[in-house]
Amino acid sequence: MNQNKPGAILCPSCRRLVAIDESRCPHCGIWKPSGFFRNNPLTRVLEQPRTLIRSVIVLNVAMFALSLLFGPGAFRLSLNPLTLFSPDNDILLLLGATGTIPIDRFHRWWTLLSANYLHGGILHIFFNMAAFSQLAPFMIREYGPYRTLIVYTIGGVAGFAISYWAGVRFTIGASAAVCALIGAALYYGKSRGGSYGQAVYRQVGGWALSLFVFGLIVPGINNWGHGGGMAAGALLGFLLSYQERRRENSFHVMLGLSAVLITVLVLAWAVATGVYYRFS
Secondary structure: OOOOOOOEEEOOOOOOEEEOOOOEOOOOOOEOOOOOOOOOHHHHHHOOHHHHHHHHHHHHHHHHHHHHOOOOOOEEOOOOOOOOOEEOHHHHHHHOOEOHHHHHHHOOOOHHHHHHHOOOOHHHHHHHHHHHHHHHHHHHHHHOHHHHHHHHHHHHHHHHHHHHHOOOOOEOOOHHHHHHHHHHHHHHHHHHOHHHHHHHHHHHHHHHHHHHHHHHHOOOOOHHHHHHHHHHHHHHHHHHOOOOOOOOOHHHHHHHHHHHHHHHHHHHHHHHHHHHHHHO
């Protein structure tokens, strides 16, 4: 065996074999495909679709479980499935619920992100995570994992920012972020066109219409957050583009990793301050 022959790796962007000493992938053109920035334990996790989807769901479930276990009497048992295992609003406020009350009274702007990982009941988190698990594989396939994370994170923040400006007093849930994925999928279907694009647009458009009708019928739904998240997702889909037009590049990787880091830091801060105020 020739010891001087360089090895090969899978390009983290296009998943094709590249010599380990290549400064640029000859297939998709990304810089330093073998560098630590592109090949490390975190990026290897994020670039596995099932692991990425599972990680987001586990993080949501962990925050929900924490909101239930935050102390005696912190949640309600009810025969009503809509309020079954429902954390108290005081607990949700401590852990990062958003709206005009947390932001205007307590200046907790970071809750625009943390609220995306809190839920008000077992059905609330179930339906949000079910919708996410259906949309995420499509998004990862057509946009790539990092752009999916960008849309999910920034779209969720934007949806809650719009609901704050609209005067929503107290709100939580992953639905703004999920709606951002819907908005990006709608943009993809409309932009791509053809039979496949039209099919995507019709199917996702049906989900969007159902969500709109559901929000009009059921009280307490943050329609501003849903609509804001959807609009932000469509705009992000346009700005970031999708795989058929432009492969994920180092900028997308950097922005996606930043979204992960900021999310972890914000949730850690939410838990730490929540524990402090709850038990001090």
